[in-house]
Amino acid sequence: MRLGPFDTSKINVRGSEGGGGIGAGGVGCGTLVIALIGAVVFGINPMQTIGMVEGLQQQTSAPAQGGGSGLSEQEVCTRNAYATEACNALTNLDATWQATFAQEGIPFEQPFLHLFAGGVRTDGCGSATSASGPFYCPADKGIYIDTSFYDQLARMAGTGGDFARIYVIAHEYGHHIQNITGLASQVRRAQQQNPSSANQLQVAMELQADCYAGMWAGKNRDLIESGDLEEGLQAASAIGDDTLMRNAGQRINPESFTHGTSQQRMSALRLGLDSRDNAACDVFFEGA
Numbered sequence: 001m002r003l004g005p006f007d008t009s010k011i012n013v014r015g016s017e018g019g020g021g022i023g024a025g026g027v028g029c030g031t032l033v034i035a036l037i038g039a040v041v042f043g044i045n046p047m048q049t050i051g052m053v054e055g056l057q058q059q060t061s062a063p064a065q066g067g068g069s070g071l072s073e074q075e076v077c078t079r080n081a082y083a084t085e086a087c088n089a090l091t092n093l094d095a096t097w098q099a100t101f102a103q104e105g106i107p108f109e110q111p112f113l114h115l116f117a118g119g120v121r122t123d124g125c126g127s128a129t130s131a132s133g134p135f136y137c138p139a140d141k142g143i144y145i146d147t148s149f150y151d152q153l154a155r156m157a158g159t160g161g162d163f164a165r166i167y168v169i170a171h172e173y174g175h176h177i178q179n180i181t182g183l184a185s186q187v188r189r190a191q192q193q194n195p196s197s198a199n200q201l202q203v204a205m206e207l208q209a210d211c212y213a214g215m216w217a218g219k220n221r222d223l224i225e226s227g228d229l230e231e232g233l234q235a236a237s238a239i240g241d242d243t244l245m246r247n248a249g250q251r252i253n254p255e256s257f258t259h260g261t262s263q264q265r266m267s268a269l270r271l272g273l274d275s276r277d278n279a280a281c282d283v284f285f286e287g288a
Contacts, residue, residue: 001163002223006087008073011094012112013087014142015076016120076115082147082165083115089166090143093173096219100278111141111176113169120144134168136175138184143172163217163229167269170216174209183208183285204284206259207268211281214272229273 071079077087090113101108114120119129124139130146137144150165178184187205191198217224259265272281 001166001217001220001225003085003088003092003166006077006084006091008077008087011073011087011090012110013073013076013090014112014114015071015079015083015116016114017117079115080147082150085162085165086113086115086145086147086169089169092220092223093170093216096216097173097177100219104278106181109141109180111136111143111173114142114144116144116146117148118146120146134172136172136179138175138179141176141179143169143176145169145172163224167213167217170213171209173216174212175205177212178205178208187285203260203264207264208281208284210260210265210268211272211275211284214269215275215278215281216272218273218275229270 073087077083094110098108098110117130119127121127122137122140122142122144125135125137128135128144130148133149134143134145136142145168150168153164153168175184178187184205187201191201217229260268268281268284271283275281
């Protein structure tokens, strides 16, 4: 994907090294990623992993605090090639979504991107290690990525293409869209009121975030290169619940799904890409 250079005057970027562990805070998207990475790498049942993380979080009383390493945004964005690519993507994501919100007459707020190594502490979602994979923290509106994850993604998806990596950031940005529009809080309330639908609603959240990632790419169709869409679809397929469970030697259990099947994730990404309607991704919550 032919992204322009990052502009540190227009984006919010932070960086840190070291840290980690499980801190205080609620279970959000990051915990679900921990569960799925645990499933594919260690063969652990995803729902069992979520329970383990919840227990550790509840035992920790001191709130975890965010914070950077003292590096400037320029230094963070030039730490390595992956960091530069991530900052390039963030610059475009911010510009694209800000314009979309302006078109709809809705106030917009940028997230920040925190590139870390080893582990990180958030403001409100606890702490995480690199094993958690990329995640979004709704409490502090931050997207957290240890760029070493991209090497693992390349092995899982069988592609090291840039669009596969950018899709990951765009997906987490989709969770930010859900947060600032109020959808995320509505879903959390619905999950609490109807626990039997909690998984179904979580899957809808993840598929909508995939759809938003595709919608962003579709709004920048002129920047897409040959093979980009295939890279994104391969990445979406590699991290579908059914594929992760199968590769981990687990029985495929739809009741334990948290992100959707490989086919659902690919379809959601394509739906957003082909959409010409800003409300197209709302389809995942129709009738919910």
